Amino acid sequence: MLILILLPVAFLLPPGAGAGEIIGGWEAQPHSRPYMASLKIQRGNKSVRCGGFLVSENFVLTAAHCNGDKIIVVLGAHDITNEERSQQVITVSRAYPHQDYDKESHNNDIMLLELAERAKLNRWVGTIALPCANERVKPGAVCSVAGWGGTSTECESTPARLQEVDVVVMQDAACLRNPNGPYHNYNSSSMMCVGDPKMGKDSWKGDSGGPLVCGKTAQGVVSWGPPTPPGVYVKVSTFIPWIRATMRKLQP
Template sequence: MSLTMQLLILVLLPVAFLLPTGSQAGEIIGGQEVKPHSRPYMAYLEIERKGKTYICGGFLVAENFVLTAAHCNGDKITVKLGAHNIRKQERSQQKISVHHRIPHPQYKETTLNNDIMLLQLADRAKLNRWVDTIALPRASERVKPGDMCSVAGWGDTSTESESSPATLQEADVVVMPDPACPRKPNGPYSNYKSSTMMCVGDPKTRKDSWKGDSGGPLVCRKTAQGIVSWGPPTPPGVYTKVSTFIPWIQATMRRLQP
């Protein structure tokens, strides 16, 4: 892996908080704790990979499907729904194992293009006031630069220290024009692709996703328009553009539904 990719990839946040040298991942910077259970679609993912445990975010899109980032894949994934404080056993929580992991067939680990994955749950979630689905956009629906959206996760709250909160955090972030993530050779956004990615976060605000937020939703007007994917230590960050993948999501869910 090149030095550029080591610096950029939104790696998962290990539960032991030991990150590979020089790597970065998806937590909320400059945000605040959410009102408990105000985002009932949020999923907390525990990922086992080669004997280590990592965390990612995700979001419930049907009773038995969670959407997340393809780079959150592992040997085994367990999903926790209805959580606010993930260090407590809240009565609202539902813990469900993943039956099938379906990363996008064109996902590229080297460029993080097509960084999207569907998780089919082993059991259907029980929908209630703590656990519910979020709407997906229409195919090719566009979010305009200047639109205000929000991102949430249990990832780190600082780029300087490994400080992972117990409770769900959120931040408001603005959609940037594609040129704000310039594709300069050897630059931090050299792998940016406007057809499958979104450039999000004003560098002046310093509000951003960070380590451990990978796979969580970018929510614009109550719709999951993006997925936390990758980026440098300061905004803008890069999100998977969900609207591009609606035909694949729908076809995959239809194929796997019993």
């Protein structure tokens, strides 16, 4: 997972395919991101993977395009090919994709997963803070993204261990510059343009749904993009009212 792009790529994948992988990054320090979730998604007889992140003991936030017939969440993992003692494997009792998610335009590509049982918070498993409603991350801010997705756009290699990379938040104009190009569905009110094309660092297939972490806050969700940066992330702050209302409705 150590290559050169940090960008989710949904519109270059088959419909409903996961997108995003870490390119140009490195292996994360084991368990340095206790909020990270690996999602095993079943769609008919096909299995795909996505990322996600724990926002409370019984909710994981991810991308709506990571939905499926059955989803299993793995928390506390570093090497997802091993059954580490730190891992908690929990089925999803119900998925709540945003009611206005549009898979053609990628708009509102956000989903809450309700876990069948509460996660046990410990040194390997923990939650991450969400931003305030409508909070804005300034262009030029350096954030990070992590996942178990591909590390190269050239081949189907996926790492066993969690990878991470630092990425720069770009001006919306970096994605809006060519309205007829790959970013023609970019919506600055609910999306973030992330990743300097000159640096070639991005997320890629399999990273979809993972968090864009700025400081100690999950400001974005890996969503879509072309094979080279910038990538497009869900702007979490736009959806805080929806997240809070959905979680409140589901738990006492």
